[in-house]
Amino acid sequence: MINTQKNVWTRLLILVLSLLSIVLFPSCEKKTDVADTAKVTVVLHADGISQVSNLALTAHDINMNKDYTDSALVITVPVGYYDLSVHALGDGQAIRAYKRGVKVERDCTVEMNASFVPQGDGNFVLAEIFFAGTETPEGKRYIGDKYFVLFNNAADTLSADGLILLEADLNSAQKYDLGDHDFRDKYFAVDAMYRIPGDGNTYRVAPGQMILIADNAMNHTAANANSFDLSQADFEWYDVSSSAGATDVDNPDVTNLDKLYCYTQTIWVPHNQGHKSFGLARFPEGLTAEQYFATDSLYVKYDYEVVTSAGTFSQSRKSYMIPNEWIVDMVNMAPSETFQWLTSSDKLDAGYAYVAPTGSDVTRFGKAVRRKTKAILNGVRVLQDTNNSTDDFEMGVAANPFYFKN
Amino acid sequence: MLTTILVILTALVTDTARTDLFLSGQFGQGTQVLEGRQTGGFEVKAQSVYDINPVSRVFGEASYTWQDCEQTRGVDNADYRLTAPYWTMDTIGGDLRREIYYFRGGYRMLKNHILWHAALQFRAEQSYRMRDPRAKNKVSDLRVEASIGYQWNRYAFSLMAYGGRYKQNNEIRFYSELGETTIYHMVNDDEPYARFSSNNKVSYYSGYRAGGALQLLPTTGFMAGIQYDWFTFTKELTINTQVPIVRLNSHTLSAQFGYVSQRWRVHATAGMELKRGEQYIYGDNANNYYQLLLVTQNYSKNYLFGNLYGDYRLNLPLGDMLFVGKANYDQFLQHWSEQVQIRYTFPIKNRYSWFVAPQACLHQYDHAQAWQIILATGLTF
Numbered sequence: 001m002i003n004t005q006k007n008v009w010t011r012l013l014i015l016v017l018s019l020l021s022i023v024l025f026p027s028c029e030k031k032t033d034v035a036d037t038a039k040v041t042v043v044l045h046a047d048g049i050s051q052v053s054n055l056a057l058t059a060h061d062i063n064m065n066k067d068y069t070d071s072a073l074v075i076t077v078p079v080g081y082y083d084l085s086v087h088a089l090g091d092g093q094a095i096r097a098y099k100r101g102v103k104v105e106r107d108c109t110v111e112m113n114a115s116f117v118p119q120g121d122g123n124f125v126l127a128e129i130f131f132a133g134t135e136t137p138e139g140k141r142y143i144g145d146k147y148f149v150l151f152n153n154a155a156d157t158l159s160a161d162g163l164i165l166l167e168a169d170l171n172s173a174q175k176y177d178l179g180d181h182d183f184r185d186k187y188f189a190v191d192a193m194y195r196i197p198g199d200g201n202t203y204r205v206a207p208g209q210m211i212l213i214a215d216n217a218m219n220h221t222a223a224n225a226n227s228f229d230l231s232q233a234d235f236e237w238y239d240v241s242s243s244a245g246a247t248d249v250d251n252p253d254v255t256n257l258d259k260l261y262c263y264t265q266t267i268w269v270p271h272n273q274g275h276k277s278f279g280l281a282r283f284p285e286g287l288t289a290e291q292y293f294a295t296d297s298l299y300v301k302y303d304y305e306v307v308t309s310a311g312t313f314s315q316s317r318k319s320y321m322i323p324n325e326w327i328v329d330m331v332n333m334a335p336s337e338t339f340q341w342l343t344s345s346d347k348l349d350a351g352y353a354y355v356a357p358t359g360s361d362v363t364r365f366g367k368a369v370r371r372k373t374k375a376i377l378n379g380v381r382v383l384q385d386t387n388n389s390t391d392d393f394e395m396g397v398a399a400n401p402f403y404f405k406n
Numbered sequence: 407m408l409t410t411i412l413v414i415l416t417a418l419v420t421d422t423a424r425t426d427l428f429l430s431g432q433f434g435q436g437t438q439v440l441e442g443r444q445t446g447g448f449e450v451k452a453q454s455v456y457d458i459n460p461v462s463r464v465f466g467e468a469s470y471t472w473q474d475c476e477q478t479r480g481v482d483n484a485d486y487r488l489t490a491p492y493w494t495m496d497t498i499g500g501d502l503r504r505e506i507y508y509f510r511g512g513y514r515m516l517k518n519h520i521l522w523h524a525a526l527q528f529r530a531e532q533s534y535r536m537r538d539p540r541a542k543n544k545v546s547d548l549r550v551e552a553s554i555g556y557q558w559n560r561y562a563f564s565l566m567a568y569g570g571r572y573k574q575n576n577e578i579r580f581y582s583e584l585g586e587t588t589i590y591h592m593v594n595d596d597e598p599y600a601r602f603s604s605n606n607k608v609s610y611y612s613g614y615r616a617g618g619a620l621q622l623l624p625t626t627g628f629m630a631g632i633q634y635d636w637f638t639f640t641k642e643l644t645i646n647t648q649v650p651i652v653r654l655n656s657h658t659l660s661a662q663f664g665y666v667s668q669r670w671r672v673h674a675t676a677g678m679e680l681k682r683g684e685q686y687i688y689g690d691n692a693n694n695y696y697q698l699l700l701v702t703q704n705y706s707k708n709y710l711f712g713n714l715y716g717d718y719r720l721n722l723p724l725g726d727m728l729f730v731g732k733a734n735y736d737q738f739l740q741h742w743s744e745q746v747q748i749r750y751t752f753p754i755k756n757r758y759s760w761f762v763a764p765q766a767c768l769h770q771y772d773h774a775q776a777w778q779i780i781l782a783t784g785l786t787f
Contacts (some may be wrong), residue, residue, distance in 0.1 A: 036702050036703065062603070080702075103700075109587065175690070176692065335604070360586045
């Protein structure tokens with residue numbers, strides 16, 4: 001850059017401006033930090049816990065997507081709308097407390113209930129979710145290479161037979177006011193269910209081993225150099241389509257999942273903007289799919305309200321429900337800046353995972369969410385599972401369907 | 407600003423009736439990052455002052471401006487100085503074209519020492535980009551003004567008031583099948599409204615303006631003036647319904663002092679702008695209906711600005727030359743500029759004259775400088 005040398009005009013202007021400013025605006029001063037602040041005091045109820053230590057209070061500004069932390073239960077933040085969370089050790093074990101949607105307009109006190117962090121019940125978890133698809137070298141979208149990686153996070157060999165892959169019926173970026181009909185503490189509403197076949201001992205998975213479930217189990221690199229070879233996937237889901245314009249590809253060498261239900265009559269494409277949560281579930285022992293679909297109480301019509309500036313309108317919807325106690329693992333998904341609500345119970349997953357700030361973000365292709373590794377014990381990987389996907393996952397990593405392959 | 411007011415009022419008192427028709431071309435480096443690396447364009451303009459009779463005068467002005475700014479970065483808005491800091495921004499930028507239509511017309515009466523005028527002014531602008539992100543801004547800026555004054559000997563004392571309505575529609579589209587980049591709606595100099603960043607690509611600035619000025623104007627002699635200007639706008643996002651996210655109040659006070667003679671004129675202006683901004687804080691939303699929780703002040707800054715102006719008219723055996731020098735300072739943009747213009751007017755036939763007016767501008771910033779050349783030519787009669 002060229003040095004800025006002031007010429008005669010400029011020097012004269014400085015002189016005149018300075019004189020006039022002194023006369024006209026004697027208190028001219030630049031101010032920048034003007035945001036009002038308020039003090040939030042947290043009252044933490046930790047029943048059955050005698051000693052709390054290593055405390056960290058985090059206030060997440062929902063509007064500005066900023067976090068403020070303090071090591072005490074008092075924090076000063078700009079006025080706004082916050083999610084509060086407390087991470088601490090209670091009697092030596094990890095405890096958490098969450099409070100969503102706290103309006104901070106002036107100094108206030110907030111009561112929160114702490115509970116022990118689940119340490120994982122030794123079961124299958126969703127280890128990597130790749131829903132965005134890839135971009136071809138020609139700059140086109142490619143969507144047939146989506147996949148899910150399931151992982152045996154238990155200390156024992158488990159059977160994957162009967163595990164059901166679920167997609168949420170509700171959208172994390174479009175909130176409904178369910179009011180008194182809020183079922184999320186009991187059920188998870190689904191729009192797709194695909195089950196791993198087997199007689200109970202067909203597909204056994206050792207601790208630290210993974211299962212790869214692909215949309216199309218084929219070598220995608222032949223058509224798209226930016227994609228993956230998924231021809232060695234363990235399973236694929238295959239849909240018989242009612243539309244000749246949208247048909248599925250079946251690899252006869254790879255086992256198909258049992259299709260229990262899908263909202264579409266064509267082919268299931270997991271929500272490619274990451275607005276839908278995914279879960280794993282099992283039917284209770286002895287319950288068949290036919291019995292499930294014959295259970296009226298699990299196909300529920302519920303009312304909700306749509307609030308607009310023109311008024312509030314009642315609407316209704318009907319979804320298949322999976323009781324929460326059948327859920328093996330849950331991963332809420334939502335773009336980080338368009339998240340509106342958790343579509344599952346916060347006891348199943350208190351957070352959410354994402355690959356991009358927005359659903360239509362052009363950089364989301366080729367990215368996945370991947371569960372963090374908690375430890376490697378005797379050569380066996382153990383993944384983090386605290387039922388909070390925001391903590392448990394790495395966001396927007398380069399997708400690798402074989403990352404967890406030993 | 408006050409310089410504009412001076413031009414308006416001077417036209418009421420000192421200028422002689424005449425008409426200018428001219429075409430000007432502009433080329434040079436972008437005057438700052440927001441305006442791109444290089445800019446060029448042209449303007450076609452007609453302006454006229456016509457005396458109906460010794461007491462009545464009408465005046466009018468119309469212009470069309472086309473400008474192409476290459477590689478603008480960051481800000482997608484038109485009128486970025488006016489809407490700062492509440493801009494719509496992206497991380498890609500690109501070439502931005504501007505088309506400005508400007509009209510102004512008014513009437514002045516001077517009778518029994520009483521001087522008054524009324525005028526209407528309208529600017530329509532569209533700026534757009536033809537590659538993703540395809541920003542498209544449409545601006546309408548209407549102003550109505552009136553003044554009343556008293557003329558005594560060679561001085562006129564005027565009190566002027568005005569009001570206006572400002573609108574800017576800002577829309578960004580992406581044609582790429584792959585998706586979009588994040589659009590940021592700024593709520594501070596370096597901070598976007600994170601909750602509404604992303605795919606909220608349509609925004610609307612709804613503004614109002616009002617102000618007044620006191621001015622002492624000479625035909626020859628000392629001049630002085632003071633002006634207050636208030637401008638406010640609310641920025642709303644279109645998300646099913648209109649969701650206001652910020653509101654800005656801008657108060658500008660400026661003063662001017664100078665001297666006018668038959669052959670030359672100098673004046674200096676200094677002022678300060680106080681920008682005060684508020685952010686709308688929202689709670690939960692359902693179906694994109696956001697619950698407004700509170701409005702909090704989030705922005706407060708003061709800026710100084712000023713300028714010096716001088717001109718000198720030299721009569722030649724054939725025609726005349728006008729030498730103009732200007733210097734400006736704007737603390738907000740950290741911007742200094744100096745302009746030099748020479749206008750040579752050459753009589754053609756009867757009352758018709760041809761003029762040519764080259765102008766050079768040097769813009770200086772803390773770490774950069776840029777030059778621009780403007781060449782204007784036309785007829786005056």
